[in-house]
Amino acid sequence: MAAKIPRLAIMGHPNAGKSSVVATLTENDCIAIDKRAGTTTRSDVYPVVIDGRTIIEFIDTPGFQNPNAILEWFQTHEGKSDLARSFVNAHKADPLYAHDTALLEPVAEGAGIILVVDGSKRIKEKDRVEIELLRLTARPRMAILNNLTRQNRYMTQWQNALSKAFNSVREFNAHRATYSERIRLLSALKSIDQRWEPQVEEAIDAFACDWQRRTDQAATTILDLLRDALSYKVSRSVKSSKTIFQSGRDKVKGEIMDAFEDGLRQLEFDAQAEIRSHFRHNVWNVAPDSILGRDLLSEDVSQALGLSRRQLAMVGVAAGAASGVTLDLATAGHSLGTGALLGAATGGFLGVMGGKALAKLNIERAPNTHVFTIGPVSNPRFPFVLLDRIMLYSARAMNWAHGRQAAEEDAPERVPDKDIARKGFTEELTPQQQRTLAKFFNSVRRSKESDLEEACRTIIAGILQGVSLSEIDSRGDL
Numbered sequence: 001m002a003a004k005i006p007r008l009a010i011m012g013h014p015n016a017g018k019s020s021v022v023a024t025l026t027e028n029d030c031i032a033i034d035k036r037a038g039t040t041t042r043s044d045v046y047p048v049v050i051d052g053r054t055i056i057e058f059i060d061t062p063g064f065q066n067p068n069a070i071l072e073w074f075q076t077h078e079g080k081s082d083l084a085r086s087f088v089n090a091h092k093a094d095p096l097y098a099h100d101t102a103l104l105e106p107v108a109e110g111a112g113i114i115l116v117v118d119g120s121k122r123i124k125e126k127d128r129v130e131i132e133l134l135r136l137t138a139r140p141r142m143a144i145l146n147n148l149t150r151q152n153r154y155m156t157q158w159q160n161a162l163s164k165a166f167n168s169v170r171e172f173n174a175h176r177a178t179y180s181e182r183i184r185l186l187s188a189l190k191s192i193d194q195r196w197e198p199q200v201e202e203a204i205d206a207f208a209c210d211w212q213r214r215t216d217q218a219a220t221t222i223l224d225l226l227r228d229a230l231s232y233k234v235s236r237s238v239k240s241s242k243t244i245f246q247s248g249r250d251k252v253k254g255e256i257m258d259a260f261e262d263g264l265r266q267l268e269f270d271a272q273a274e275i276r277s278h279f280r281h282n283v284w285n286v287a288p289d290s291i292l293g294r295d296l297l298s299e300d301v302s303q304a305l306g307l308s309r310r311q312l313a314m315v316g317v318a319a320g321a322a323s324g325v326t327l328d329l330a331t332a333g334h335s336l337g338t339g340a341l342l343g344a345a346t347g348g349f350l351g352v353m354g355g356k357a358l359a360k361l362n363i364e365r366a367p368n369t370h371v372f373t374i375g376p377v378s379n380p381r382f383p384f385v386l387l388d389r390i391m392l393y394s395a396r397a398m399n400w401a402h403g404r405q406a407a408e409e410d411a412p413e414r415v416p417d418k419d420i421a422r423k424g425f426t427e428e429l430t431p432q433q434q435r436t437l438a439k440f441f442n443s444v445r446r447s448k449e450s451d452l453e454e455a456c457r458t459i460i461a462g463i464l465q466g467v468s469l470s471e472i473d474s475r476g477d478l
């Protein structure tokens, strides 16, 4: 009876969180989810496709309309071997039962059942009716306790009522489930029907392989970002006549600095889009005042992420301070007779991170022109901050449940600064790993090939691995 590809119909009351469960399990954040009951009006199949192959299917349903009537019919026909099939056959032509026959059709065809209940609410008579009628279908079935308001008062009651009628009862929060929790839920499907064991096993293997591939892709995106950001330069040729006066020079410096900073922001922005797509997120927002929402080059971000001052000093010595081939900003100012830090005259951002200039300015004099070049980034703190932030972003992409979609307006997700400071990824690395990264950053800045690239990839992959086994940024109350 069991279908070749495991197929599960998600049942439950309106608003129990059925669509949220499907969205999270299939990583589909485009499924309609709403606080109003009755959002899903017809059953739809959502397959999980990996490498072009469907490995499991979930059917999102609107839930029962006449559970009492169906149960009554089931009870009077209990002798029949397949109640779901018999019910559908008997009521196919009856418009009064159009909804219920449509709902039971996939079950009649052999789909298993996942009942989603809101475990934070008291059990009502209607729940008992549904539980009993699903038991009578005799299909493989699992119940999910989706604890919507995180009230534990009724959980034991639910466990007791459900365990009598379902092969497996599990707690699963569609809004906060991480990758590991999803895999655990899928594994439990094996126990609801032995015949599914090989397929579910295969589905889990395919998931694991796919996840590994995405993690590798994320590591590549992150390495590319570091390489691009640390070799980034902006040049502008300006007629000498425009730089005779200090105001003219300041204007050029301001413009080129803005372009440089915007370029760095854009590189991060593009890498974030890639990370989002590796982990299949389309609907996305971050709270503007969170570490991910703030400006990359802001002092808040630089303080919350990256290495500590002490760690930076240690890796600085080991990696050899950036060579002084280009003029420092301050020196550049002097050479132009201004003595001012770049940007100061424009009243804008100074291009400083952690008390040090972000990059150096080089001015080449050619006949009738000056070529202003800023970059690459010489600030030792910046690459670690950038790495930590893209890691944090990856954590959000890996662990953010698709069923949660964008954060709710009234409860925006928070990423507390204190937590991040304690959980900073790079500051938790070993001194050896930090030195390896610092050396790699220095060679990229100098446009040198580095034999440390593979070692860095391993470090990055290691952090991602840790993130994917953690709950970082998956919880609303983080």
Ligand SMILES: Nc1nc2c(ncn2[C@@H]2O[C@H](COP(=O)(O)OP(=O)(O)OP(=O)(O)O)[C@@H](O)[C@H]2O)c(=O)[nH]1
Pocket (backbone or CB within 6 Å): 012, 013, 014, 015, 016, 017, 018, 019, 020, 021, 032, 033, 034, 035, 036, 037, 038, 039, 040, 041, 061, 062, 063, 146, 147, 148, 149, 173, 174, 175, 176
């Ligand atoms: N806090 C929280 N809210 C949840 C969770 N799961 C679902 N919700 C919310 O509950 C509401 C209903 O979720 P849906 O997934 O649309 O529920 P449904 O059972 O598909 O609803 P219908 O299609 O209307 O029957 C939405 O506002 C969800 O955001 C959860 O795990 N935690």
Ligand SMILES: [Mg+2]
Pocket (backbone or CB within 6 Å): 018, 019, 020, 032, 033, 039, 040, 060, 061, 062
């Ligand atoms: Mg729905």
